Amino acid sequence: MTNSSSDIRVVVGIGFAYANVKTPNKIETNDTWSEKKGEFKTNTVIRYDNMFNVVKWGLPALAEKISRKGEKSKFEEAQIAELFKLHLGEIADEEKPKLPLGLDPRKAITDYLREIGKLMKTRITDRWPGLIYFKHVRVVLTVPVEYDEKARAIMRQCAYDAELILTLESENLEFTTEPEAAAIYCLENISEHPLKEGDSFMLVDCGGGTIDLTVRTILPNSKLSELTESTGDFCGSTYIDKEFKNFIGTKVGKSALKLMEDKHYPQLQYLIQYFCTYVKLPFDGNERNWRNKEIDLEEVCAVLLQYVKGEEREELEECEWLIELDFQRVRNFFDQVIGKVLKLIRQQLTKSKKNISAIFLVGGFSESKYLLHRVRQEFHRQVSYISVPSYPVTSVVKGAVTYGLRMDTIKARVLKKTYGIELYRDWTLNDPIEGMKIIDGQEKILAFMRLAKKGTEVDVDQEFKQIAYPTHEQSECSFKIYKINADDGKYCDDPGMSLFGRLDLEIPDVYLGKDRPMEFTLTFGKMETRAFAKALKSGKTAQATFNLEL
Template sequence: MKERIENSWPGIDFHKHVLLVFTLPARSKENVRLIMRKCIFDAGLIRSLGTLNLQFITETEAVSVYWINKLKKFNNMKAGETYLVVDCGRSTVNLTVRRLLAGGRIAETTECTGEFCGSTYVDDEFLKFLEVKAVKIHFRGKEDDFKTIEFDIEKKCPALIQYINGPERDQLKDDEWVIDLDFATVKSFFDPVINKIRRLMDFHLSKCPNCYVLFLGGVFSESRYLQQMIKEEFGDKVKISVPPNPDAAIMRGACEYGLDMSIIATMVLKWSYGVMVYNDWQGNDPISRMESNGRIKKFHLLACKGTEVDVGKEFSVTMVPIHADQSSVLFQFFYTSEDNARYCDEPHVMKLGDFKVNGLPTASSGLDRSVLISLRFASMESIVATVKSQYNGNVYQTAFSM
């Protein structure tokens, strides 16, 4: 793959000049990006794991970038106005409220939330009925133009016949293995899924009463019935906009983000982030956690989930060495789906990464050599960890993928 890409731009240093942008589901765990980055590195498409030539953006963020760039061309929105992005994918539907800033940049104002109610769950409703996929997109939800579908099991799904027994088999045999799917039956496949989407949208719009417009994106947004139900439910509350090809909005937005990554100015943290600290044991901690030196390892919160942060925002804590002659420290960073944690080995706490700093100054001042530990959210893709010696001003940095 690398050779084919490089040969398409003769004379250009692929690794230096080409920016790769990948889209991910909105609620991917942090380690998904790390795994993908490692795979792309192993494929030879990047020269180092930490290169900025590889960036990630979630599908919901990509839809947001696509729409805001489209609107900026027509001057339809003013700075300060908010809009709701609804990314209706195959497995999940994710929503987030964004705000347009001066200069055309985007701020995220609510944490991205969602539910497993994408287009494949329409299939699941049909599977409960017949163990086979339904046709999703072409159902418009209008009974007057609906023609009963004759589903021929013998032709379209012959393997199913062997599992049908008893009176049902006799009845289907008499009907020549044809099942009539009438309007009410097909509608019943859609309604449980669409009702979940409507509840999600109602919740977000209740938190954003002055929402200017609602944008749809993702493959399930192509469903005429879904569009109709959303317009009937929310059309009198907010403007609703659907692109001609909703699924393509994700890829177009990802490309536009690659051309101008500064367009996203703020983000709402999906996780809480912290660093392991090695403190003196206190009476409110289990004595079983106390180590032989009287200390205990704990989670120290740096940034809480749900917080809207500027890209480049730093969260810091001051720490001091444990030993007077200590010249190196291993800093361990973690993240959790909860607001906070007490200990780094709790089930919901996951490792973000390690940062070993060597060459810290030693001096006669002993333990009076504090360091400032910071996490900086540098972009939608990376978190930068910084260690600054407050004794001599030396700075050490590393980056983790979000």
């Protein structure tokens, strides 16, 4: 990649927070978002017009209330896109958040990054006049652990299209996972917690769309290594909203809810936000503190009433369009989701070979008192210290800035896949006869040659090497890199095997014919794969390019 990182003066985490490299302990979090001041985070929402031009983004993009059935909203024709980053994860199509028809999630991601980038550039250049954005600023993007390298490559393309970086290959853009960034934040504030060098802790990033977990060990010199493979699932707090929406469907009828979703999505979204503010956020799981909540559909979501028919209409008219939420109902909304969170934590505790000294919950969902109660209730015998650190909502973005300031904080990561290369080896009787080829009079077969094994803890700069020879007098060649969610593979068409990318090499010294051993090197410890090559006989450095399979 193009090296343009030699004069970094400011690091910004997309969220956003920022710091000057001269004052790394002074990380500032933006608290002014268009029409709103005092919030350290804005919503990942975009409002489009019918031509998919951005009208508003963030908190101002949220729908406004329509109180009367005949009232027309000025946003009636607007189209709302939210949680669009989830479309890059490995999630079933039916589980992906609804987007306006015809909107590519990549466009939504790019548009959002562009809008937040405009604000970010203004704030930074106002603060430090004379600073050249593309030269002096490092941008750190946090992504869910569920993102594979393909998803991260798409995010890089989106960041480039959004003009966050000057070139697609720019090293001024770095990635870290959301729980990794939060773990760095906790490490920076370790004096608040009873942890010391050698201890391991679990970080549970409780976001809106995903729950991401990582287990880290504290190393000397304030560094972290990854103890187990990071895991995550699509079970963030918005899935509680989904349970509420399904419940509304049972009250108004599925057809009415579908019409509302298709024709008045901003108003449906307003109803959900109303639920979040007055029901979800205050819920602490203590029945003694509970008072049944009533939602007046005529007041909160009047446009829905016109679509309610039959028995549902009769019942709602009889109760004056009031929907009551009792304690058990709301707890059921939570328990469907929290059950998955507890399962993820349980799996990480089982996989860990060391005792876990602490569990930290961060992210917006971590502010749920009921979630914290359930985690403590379930795991207090295994882990004595379970806590929500100060400012959990900004922990990820602040940790991202810290990572950008001190990128050596992360010493090692655990591989989530097994990687290998397709090469010819000697054919054996255990190999299929149809795969055999005669090369220079010898029986050969194309096979999977493992480079790096899943579950291996690798340093971020650790190299995986392979020696290969040209098959004829050629000046360049290509190798296919494969990955599999298993410890090893035999052939590159094994079930579960997928093409990861292509390694292109220059092979110097053509006059030597086939006697030109080439050593190529791949690094998997970073968030993005790097490639290098060397001609062993001459010692020449050869051009090596890794092209991800998109």
